[in-house]
Amino acid sequence: MKHTLGIFARRAAPALALLWALHATAQNAAPVGGGFRIAGRVVNAATGDPIPRVTVAAHSQPDGRVLATAVSDSDGHFSIENLAAAKYPLSASKRGFRTEFYDEHEEFNSAIVTGEGQDTEHLQFSLAPPASLHGIVTGDGGDPVEGANVMLFRMPDAAHRSEGIVHMDNAMTDDTGAYQFSDLPAGRYYLAVKADPWYALHGRANRNVDGSPTGLDVAYPVTFFDSSIDESSAVPIALAEGSREEANVNLHAVPAIHLKLPETARSRGTPSVVLRETVFGQEMQGRGGLVAIQPGNLEAIGVAPGHYQITHGEPPRTVELNATSDVEIEPDAGVAAVTLSGTLHTSAGLPIEEDINLLLEPAEGTGRMRMQTFAQKGQFTFEGVLPGRWNLTAYAGPDGLALPVVSIATGQHAVAGNEIAVGDHSVSVAVAVSRSQTRIEGLARLDGKPASGAMIVLVPRAPGAYLSLLRRDQSDSDGSFALHDVAPGQYTVVAIVDGWKLDWRDREAIAPYLAAGTAVTIRDRSAPVVQLTKPLTAIARGTGASGGADGR
Template sequence: MTVLIFALILFPACANVPQAPAAYPIAGVVVDAVTGAPVPRVELWTFVKNAEMKIIAGEDGRFRFTALEAGKYPLYGQAQGYVQEGYDQHGAFFTGIVVGAGLDSEHLVFRLHPQAVIHGRITDEHGDAVRHASVRLFASSNARGMRARGVQLQTQTDDLGEYRFAHLLAGKYYLAVQAQPWYAQAGLKWRNASMQNGSSFRRIEVKLDPTLDVVYPVTFYPGVLNERSAIELNVTAGSREEANIQLQAVPSVHVILTNLPVDEKDANNFGVGANQKIFGSFAAVFPAVSGQISPGEYEIAGLPPGEITFTINQGANPQEARMFSANVSEDNTLDVAASTAALANVSGRVIQQSGNADMQEAELTITGEDNRTASTKLRKDGTFSFASVQAGTYKPYIALPQGGQYVQQVAASGAKVHGRQVTLDGSREAQLTITLARGVGQLMGTAQLDGKPKAGAMVLLVPESGENIEDDSRMDQSDSDGTFALREILPGKYRLMAIDDGWDLEWANPAVLKPFRENAQIFEIVPDGSTKATVNVQRSTKNTPR
């Protein structure tokens, strides 16, 4: 009886004690992605409530995190001689580990990739070391659904002319070197001299030492000057590739730019820059020198032969810069007015669907090729104007103090519109109407293969219209329980698909995506809406276009 009374007294007190949340593990083994052998002493880490938690795997590659609350956790690993990466990582995506009741998070196999190394020596035509040369490593990838080559790493050569790129994944790489001969002295061939009356000018030629007036062209592995002749370095996991490049000095190209606008108030209010596009994505800037020969006429020197992009800056506003490209060799004279694209005055109005709030503090930016941009403040009623915008294709972006709005639609007269892109094609006047909208959606769900959750699948959402693919598509990688989340989706109709082993597909190419689109699910995304879906994973095959 006493025991019974004691129990009755204690029971209410026990009932008020909060129960500790259930604890779950993340455990498994780290193996070499090539050989499958366990990798000892790997450092692994995750984040618990924004706090980093680290452990070291055993000599047998086994690891175990304990006492984790139910939830989703990122998992990273690194070891000497291996690439640092996330669990089942593909580019910027990896599989999150989901722990909780009924989920197996104790039998993970973390495949860590051995690092590849590219190293070498940069020499001049005499075989001597070229110090402080800029060496850029370009990688071939299709991060946005279309294969392209972009800069992955860059470094400078040391005093021995040597360079080294480590911690590389297997893949296709290219090398480009930019340097200046240590003895080179870039100078101008021409200077101006005013006549005695001061109203006219004449050129005076300056004699330059041709042995010093030299440059190194941008040089690609294995020592070629044309990117189309560049040889790829196809490295495998764990490999070590030596790539030596010899540079050859060539005579500096001198270009005379004519028919430039003249600023009578400030003759020095002018600047010219020059660069060369590498693989269509990177601009290698040249340390060229320039000077005025006469009003409206300038010389720029210290350039290599080849396709050069010139940027003409006149005035304090860099947005008024004019750009044009030309293939230069030896000495050239270029008419700037004839070389640059036609200019257009662009004006219009920005309309808010949510009302006509004061837009005086908003800013409109249009971005075009070659990183060409122009910005302007909107007037109170949403109207705007740009003066002297070069012909080309532009995307408009809006920045509002209150935020949360985006460009939904663009209409134009005097210009062509495709999706939300505007092409100015030479008309002197263009009128734009830019409609804004507010509210984005999200799509969350589970990827399944043969009726079971599938981890590591590429989940892809593309616009049904086929327009604005680059901006409006969303992608994720399914987590260990098959779940995925696609966020910040602009309202509209989309196709959802999940693809097994689809990470190297050029999915922005309609022909490549066609067989997967046919089996995709169609969804209408609404502002501020949340949609749930279960998507069946499609298998890519060896015959699938890549």
């Protein structure tokens, strides 16, 4: 099952929402009435040793309320009694360990299903001790740097390379230059530090009384562990479960670079020049400033050497720049950006009246910036889009409910999926999104028994729609699963045991398992719940598959 909203607010503020709920109920949790129980043992995921005094909680569906709790004994054993026949997401929490749900993978877990014939009394709940990372940021001479922005990036593991490097968190150094990241999952990380020398002077401030430069027109380049200013030389930091690692970074001030830029009047009040700094292809908050040096020309001051994306001119042009020294940008420099506009409608052809949040992201991993706009009464416009392949995502309502993009049409030609090819001319598209709330339910079995913890993948037949329409779930203890908000289309649903190590974003990684999947078709008029008529045969990761079945 997928984590429900509320239970997993801890991903934004680790463990706080869940721990508060447990605290409120742990000492006086009322049984929910019934003759079933959930029992097992909590062990350390790193060592296998039993963990005493862990609070184990049974939650309700779909709101995630804590219904009953138990505390593990000295041997790690726990038992939650007097439960009705139902489905219970199970969590475990103790100081010094990461708060987790039973058999948790990414945003999924396996709920425990009680009832006649269900074995719910021999669970092993593995709880991982968190890793932490700390260190000191110093400047020239070894003095601590206060207020430095320390950025933590997580590297994809070998099985998930298509996910790319992810910006995980930020921390600010204190007056001793110290920073710390806590409650981290095991993995490999990069560390980058961004700061400004407290004594730096730029522009007119960089002048002595006699008009000579002060020599303080300096900046700190973004610096990576282990004190390199080159992304490609950044040293990965390996964190094991329960480890506490130290990573110190030393910053060196270098002469600030000066970028001379052409200034052009822009319409709609937008700035004529936009300067963005990137780290691992992701936009960071800008630094430095723009000053006019003569009519029609600007100069960026206080800029550190690094990677930048500069948008200038009318119509806009974009320059990708690895700046190491002073540069003058010519008016015709860079790639011409274009306007992407279009209409939004449902897959049934109905208009969409409310505001929809649209996100445009590069599909090619080029490091280009994502863009955001709103569709109002079904109309939208993105300004300054660079040529290339882009993915469009739509979100509705205050909770940001994803609306799957079913197809995108240019003229009379519609292509399944959410990818848009942008050339060197402005383009207009018609985007069809799904408002379907169809849910596919079924069972996964392995050797005639429930397949608990299997990765369930709903794979669209149209390759171009793979990432936009794909759905995933994790089977519960009785093998049951539910795939939510499925758009109309033709699919194959598969169950893969230990599938969480597969790079599921890559269709080729899932393709070997499709032959053993179940075909299912969802239409605009399908029932709210589509029940598969036969159990899925779960396939062990790495074995491939042969044979298949039709669902309905």
